[in-house]
Amino acid sequence: MKISTHKAHFSEPFYLESGRILSEFDLAYETYGELNEDHSNAVVVCHALTGSHHAAGRYENDSKAGWWDGLIGDGKAIDTTKFFVICVNILGSSFGSTSPLSIEPSTGKEYRLRFPVLVISDVVKAQMKLFDRLGIKQAHAVVGGSLGGMQALCFAIEFPNFAKNIIMMATTYATKPWAIAFNKIAIEGIVRDPGFKNGNYDKEEISKNGLMGMALGRMAGHISFLSPASMDAKFGRAYVETDGTYELLGRYQVDRYMEYNGYGFPKRFDPLSYLYIAKMMNNFDCTRHYDTLKNALSLIKANVFMLSFSGDILFPPTLMKEMYEAFCDIGKKGNAEYECIDSDYGHDAFLVEIDKIEMQVKKALEWKKI
Amino acid sequence: MKISTHKAHFSEPFYLESGRILSEFDLAYETYGELNEDHSNAVVVCHALTGSHHAAGRYENDSKAGWWDGLIGDGKAIDTTKFFVICVNILGSSFGSTSPLSIEPSTGKEYRLRFPVLVISDVVKAQMKLFDRLGIKQAHAVVGGSLGGMQALCFAIEFPNFAKNIIMMATTYATKPWAIAFNKIAIEGIVRDPGFKNGNYDKEEISKNGLMGMALGRMAGHISFLSPASMDAKFGRAYVETDGTYELLGRYQVDRYMEYNGYGFPKRFDPLSYLYIAKMMNNFDCTRHYDTLKNALSLIKANVFMLSFSGDILFPPTLMKEMYEAFCDIGKKGNAEYECIDSDYGHDAFLVEIDKIEMQVKKALEWKKI
Numbered sequence: 143m144k145i146s147t148h149k150a151h152f153s154e155p156f157y158l159e160s161g162r163i164l165s166e167f168d169l170a171y172e173t174y175g176e177l178n179e180d181h182s183n184a185v186v187v188c189h190a191l192t193g194s195h196h197a198a199g200r201y202e203n204d205s206k207a208g209w210w211d212g213l214i215g216d217g218k219a220i221d222t223t224k225f226f227v228i229c230v231n232i233l234g235s236s237f238g239s240t241s242p243l244s245i246e247p248s249t250g251k252e253y254r255l256r257f258p259v260l261v262i263s264d265v266v267k268a269q270m271k272l273f274d275r276l277g278i279k280q281a282h283a284v285v286g287g288s289l290g291g292m293q294a295l296c297f298a299i300e301f302p303n304f305a306k307n308i309i310m311m312a313t314t315y316a317t318k319p320w321a322i323a324f325n326k327i328a329i330e331g332i333v334r335d336p337g338f339k340n341g342n343y344d345k346e347e348i349s350k351n352g353l354m355g356m357a358l359g360r361m362a363g364h365i366s367f368l369s370p371a372s373m374d375a376k377f378g379r380a381y382v383e384t385d386g387t388y389e390l391l392g393r394y395q396v397d398r399y400m401e402y403n404g405y406g407f408p409k410r411f412d413p414l415s416y417l418y419i420a421k422m423m424n425n426f427d428c429t430r431h432y433d434t435l436k437n438a439l440s441l442i443k444a445n446v447f448m449l450s451f452s453g454d455i456l457f458p459p460t461l462m463k464e465m466y467e468a469f470c471d472i473g474k475k476g477n478a479e480y481e482c483i484d485s486d487y488g489h490d491a492f493l494v495e496i497d498k499i500e501m502q503v504k505k506a507l508e509w510k511k512i
Numbered sequence: 513m514k515i516s517t518h519k520a521h522f523s524e525p526f527y528l529e530s531g532r533i534l535s536e537f538d539l540a541y542e543t544y545g546e547l548n549e550d551h552s553n554a555v556v557v558c559h560a561l562t563g564s565h566h567a568a569g570r571y572e573n574d575s576k577a578g579w580w581d582g583l584i585g586d587g588k589a590i591d592t593t594k595f596f597v598i599c600v601n602i603l604g605s606s607f608g609s610t611s612p613l614s615i616e617p618s619t620g621k622e623y624r625l626r627f628p629v630l631v632i633s634d635v636v637k638a639q640m641k642l643f644d645r646l647g648i649k650q651a652h653a654v655v656g657g658s659l660g661g662m663q664a665l666c667f668a669i670e671f672p673n674f675a676k677n678i679i680m681m682a683t684t685y686a687t688k689p690w691a692i693a694f695n696k697i698a699i700e701g702i703v704r705d706p707g708f709k710n711g712n713y714d715k716e717e718i719s720k721n722g723l724m725g726m727a728l729g730r731m732a733g734h735i736s737f738l739s740p741a742s743m744d745a746k747f748g749r750a751y752v753e754t755d756g757t758y759e760l761l762g763r764y765q766v767d768r769y770m771e772y773n774g775y776g777f778p779k780r781f782d783p784l785s786y787l788y789i790a791k792m793m794n795n796f797d798c799t800r801h802y803d804t805l806k807n808a809l810s811l812i813k814a815n816v817f818m819l820s821f822s823g824d825i826l827f828p829p830t831l832m833k834e835m836y837e838a839f840c841d842i843g844k845k846g847n848a849e850y851e852c853i854d855s856d857y858g859h860d861a862f863l864v865e866i867d868k869i870e871m872q873v874k875k876a877l878e879w880k881k882i
Contacts (some may be wrong), residue, residue, distance in 0.1 A: 233582070261762050319743040319766035320735075326770045327697070327731050333723050333758050354704050358728045361697050365690075365732070370828055373689040379797060388703050390629050391791055396689035400696045421761055426748060458740055 143215050143222045145199040145208075150237055150272050153300045162258035165247050169272050170231040170238025171195045172216060176223035177278070183505070184278045185220055186269070186305070187229040188286030188293035190493075191419050192411055194237040197229040198222075212496035219500035220507065225282065230272060232265040232293070233416040242414035243345070255341035260418060260424050262289075266296045266475070270304070280304060283507055284444075287311035287492035289419070292426045295446075299428055302443040309506045311449040311492040311499065314461040315435055316427035321456055324366045325420040328359025332413045341414055352408025356416065361404035369453035369488035436468050447506035448480045449499060451491035481508070513585050513592045515569040515578075516543045519608055520642050532628035532705040535617050539564045539642050540608025544584060547648070554648045555590055555877070556675070557599040558656030558663035558864075561789050562781055564607040567599040570593075570700035582866035589870035592878065595652065602635040602640060602663075604788040612784035613715070625711035628790060632659075632796050636666045640674070650674060653877055654814075657681035657862035658827070659789070662796045665816075666733070669798055672813040679876045681819040681862040681869065684831040685805055686797035692828055694736045695790040698729025702783045711784060722778025726786065731774035739823035739858035742851035805838050817876035818850045819869060849876070 149170050156333075174193045177184065185208065187197050198214035200207045214220045214227055231239040242257035273281070284305040285292040291313025298308045314321075321347040332338055335355035337348070368376070377396040384393045396508075432438035448466060450459035459482045466480035483498050485491040492499065519540050526534040542565045547554065557567050557580065568584035570577045584590045584597055601609040604627075612627035619626075647667070654664040654675040661683025661686040668678045684691075700709055705725035707718070738746070754763045802808035818836060820829035829852045836850035853868050855861040862869065 169744065198796050247780065255758075255760065271816070318740060319747040319749065319764065320738075322764050323731075323735050323738075323743060323770055326767050327728050327735075329761060330731065330771070330774070331728050333761075354725065355728060358697050358701050358725060358732075361693075361700065362728075362732045362735070365693050365697075368690075368693075370688060370690040371823070375695065377689040379686065379689065388625075390625065391699060391703075391787065392629075394689065394692050395793065396692050397696050400693055404700070408854040417761065424764065426764065455740070 143173050143199055143203070147171075147195070148173070151331070152268075152271055156268065156271070158258050158264050159261045160259045164240065164258065167240040167268065168238065168244070169233070169240075169268060171272065172197060172208075172229050174198055174227040175225050177226040177276070181277050181409050182282065183225050184273070184281045185225040185227045186281045186284040186297070187220070187227055187272070188284065189232065189235075189288035190286070190288040191423060192407075192416075193290070194235065195229045195231040196237075198227070204250070209493065213500060213503060215337065217297060219496075219503040220285065225507075228273075228276075228278075230269045232419070233268050234260045234422065236267065236412040236414060236415040239411070242341070242418060243412060247419055249456060254414065257414070257418060260422050260454040262292050262296045262422060263300060265422070266293055266300065269293075270301060273304075280306065283309060285309040285503065286313075288489065289423055292423070292428075294373070295428050298442045298444045298446065299432075299438055302441055305444045307445045307447065307506060307509055309447045309449070309503060310462065312451055312454050312489050314426075314457045315465050316429060317424055319465065322424050323368070324362050324426055324456065327362040328356060329417060329420055331357070331359035332357025332417055338413060343413070345412075348413065349409055352405065353413055356408040356413055357404040358401055360407040361400045362439065364400060364403045366456040367485070367488055367490045369455050371453055372486045372488045372490075375486050398431055435465070436472050439465065439468050439474070440472050442474070442477075442502075444477070445506075445509050446478045447502070447509070449492070450480075450482045451487065451489070451495070452482055453485055453488040454491065456489040462502040479501075513544050513570055515571070517541075517565075518543070520645065522638075522641055526638065526641075526768070528628050529631045530629045534603075534610065534628065537603060537610040537638065538614070539600050539610075539638060540605070541598060541642065542578075543599075544549070544568055545595050545788040546599040546644070547596040551647050552580035552650065552652065553595050554643070554651045555597045556643070556651045556667070557584065557590070557597055558654065559599060559602065560658040560660050561657070562777075562786075563660070563791060564605065565599045565601040565655050568597070579863065583870060583873060589866075589873040590655065595877075598643075598646075598648075600639045602636065602789070603638050604630045604785060604792065606782040606785040611782070612711070612788060613782060624784065627788060628782070629794050630833060631668060632662050632666045632792055634693050635792070636663050636670065639663075640671060643674075649769070650676065653677040653679060655679040655873065656683075658683055658859065660791055662793070662798075665798055668812045668814045668816065669802075672811055675814045677740075677815045677817065677876060677879055679817045679819070679873060680832065682821055682824050682827055682859050683700065684796075685808070685835050686795055686829045688831070691736070692794045694732050694826065695794055696727060698733040699790055701725025701727070701729035702787055708783060713783070715782075718783065719779055722775065723783055726778040726783055727774040730777040731770045734770060734773045736826040737858055738751040738862045739825050741823055742856045742858045742860075786858055787867060791856065804840050805835070809835065809838050809844070810842050812844070812847075814847070815876075815879050816848045816858075817872070817879070819872055820852045821849075821855040821857065821859070821865070822852055822860040823855055824861065826859040849879075
């Protein structure tokens with residue numbers, strides 16, 4: 143499977159839901175496989191909060207593959223010998239697309255906190271500009287987990303003719319206070335950290351140690367990605383050696399896990415991007431223009447495949463079950479499928495439990511109901 | 513109901529499980545009601561991580577009553593016209609008992625990080641010294657929630673002749689990695705905060721603003737005290753006015769709740785106390801000297817009443833259910849009772865849902881099975 147990495151520049155003004163305008167913007171994206179002659183084999187993959195367009199394959203000399211490499215590739219569930227797979231780095235994320243660290247054309251300086259607020263509808267609309275340019279009028283499917291699932295749902299509601307199928311995993315139709323509370327720790331951790339300097343932090347400095355507050359926020363995130371059962375299975379009450387500081391505290395395996403994941407993250411992820419994308423997640427509510435969930439879902443023409451995971455405490459299975467029931471109530475039972483996969487991995491399951499989801503994804507991609 | 517607040521000084525060396533010795537120590541405690549002639553009407557109430565000995569009643573000119581005032585008082589579930597209620601500030605907590613901020617006799621200086629590590633067995637054993645001094649050989653009951661419930665269990669296992677009944681709420685027989693992970697955020701928040709100064713922070717300064725890292729840790733705590741359902745019911749997706757900083761972030765009701773609870777706490781709770789008590793909670797495992805849970809529980813002579821709450825995500829109901837099943841397996845079904853109370857308040861329920869627990873507590877206090 144060949145990885146093609148690109149950057150597309152858009153020089154037309156882009157109107158955002160907030161009323162602000164991006165006078166130009168870039169989108170970084172990757173593709174795998176070949177677009178067929180009638181341009182009907184595109185599968186759009188949407189990344190989660192801290193993901194990137196590098197969804198699959200391995201760059202030269204890189205030890206780590208893309209974040210959904212288990213699912214995407216030649217002969218895999220999202221088969222790149224059949225499908226043209228495309229994954230776009232969302233607006234606001236700093237892996238190549240326009241973000242708070244990009245140069246604001248009118249000032250010649252980085253946006254920083256002057257960057258406009260983005261919502262999921264904006265990042266989806268921006269992707270549509272790219273697909274239009276690539277001659278993709280319709281996608282065979284849009285697939286995503288967590289924030290990626292929110293994007294998939296947004297495609298289905300706001301561009302009903304675009305996707306034939308959407309596959310949503312470990313996600314919700316609206317972000318609930320529980321998830322907002324977890325995000326709050328990271329948000330406060332970032333903006334109250336003296337090193338944040340009102341958004342004017344030194345990038346070099348940040349990448350050396352990262353913001354302490356952001357590390358604490360990420361630790362909270364890692365709690366929300368797991369579950370009591372997954373932590374029991376993974377760590378139990380096992381001890382490890384302390385690292386010498388504060389011996390009195392002792393150190394459990396779960397402590398080490400939290401340290402590793404908490405402190406590593408802020409060195410490689412930009413705090414302003416995190417703020418803007420967390421805000422985007424907090425504000426997601428697909429019903430906001432449509433009064434009720436049923437009204438919103440009634441706009442959908444795609445087949446909707448919903449996968450939740452039993453131990454997901456960030457977006458509990460009840461959320462997509464509620465969606466499925468709403469589909470049934472509005473007479474769309476034939477175009478909706480809901481499954482809850484038993485998993486000890488919590489929210490992380492959509493990234494980790496490839497063997498449990500690949501059959502479902504295959505099935506959903508071959509869906510012929512419509 | 514009269515509140516009597518006391519401080520007891522113990523000048524004998526006190527041997528700790530860690531192998532360290534406290535050459536002397538103080539215990540602050542409160543009592544309500546009167547000890548009867550044969551000293552048989554004592555009810556010991558054990559406080560949780562951030563609680564104090566002020567469990568009930570209202571001090572003069574104080575707007576807030578003790579933390580379990582709804583449950584303790586004349587004619588209330590723990591009826592102070594019948595019972596002599598006693599609540600002891602645990603060792604390590606800085607509300608009057610010996611803590612890291614106390615003077616170390618050998619140096620004449622505050623202990624700070626030289627304070628010895630404490631475990632629940634230590635704080636229970638210290639309380640036994642006090643009860644002995646007060647002439648209480650046996651308590652009618654020991655009652656507590658969360659860390660207080662761990663103490664109750666520890667009383668029952670390690671001093672089997674002391675309590676006739678124990679009532680444990682929202683707690684566990686061993687702290688699982690899930691709870692340790694939540695504590696981790698507070699612990700890292702405290703020790704990595706530059707203001708902590710390796711434990712040598714200025715007390716005045718701390719009480720003005722509090723440590724930012726401790727505030728973030730407390731926010732994580734407040735997530736663990738609630739649940740997805742309780743947050744939905746309490747906050748939904750309702751907005752509030754922003755406070756002017758970082759307008760772009762918007763502000764949900766749940767954000768305001770997190771700010772209020774997060775930032776207020778570090779001003780009134782000592783970070784070293786928090787560290788030592790969080791460590792105490794992390795290390796709690798009633799089975800550690802007894803190989804298995806059943807072995808540990810088989811030492812108990814008291815009636816054991818276990819109350820869990822359906823939405824408790826910090827110590828999920830499964831934990832006490834497991835205990836109940838172990839009691840049944842070792843032929844102690846007649847001395848054990850387990851109930852799971854339906855509540856939207858999560859872990860907080862044992863402090864908040866007084867109307868749902870008071871009948872249970874009354875019933876448990878009147879238990880005549882033994």
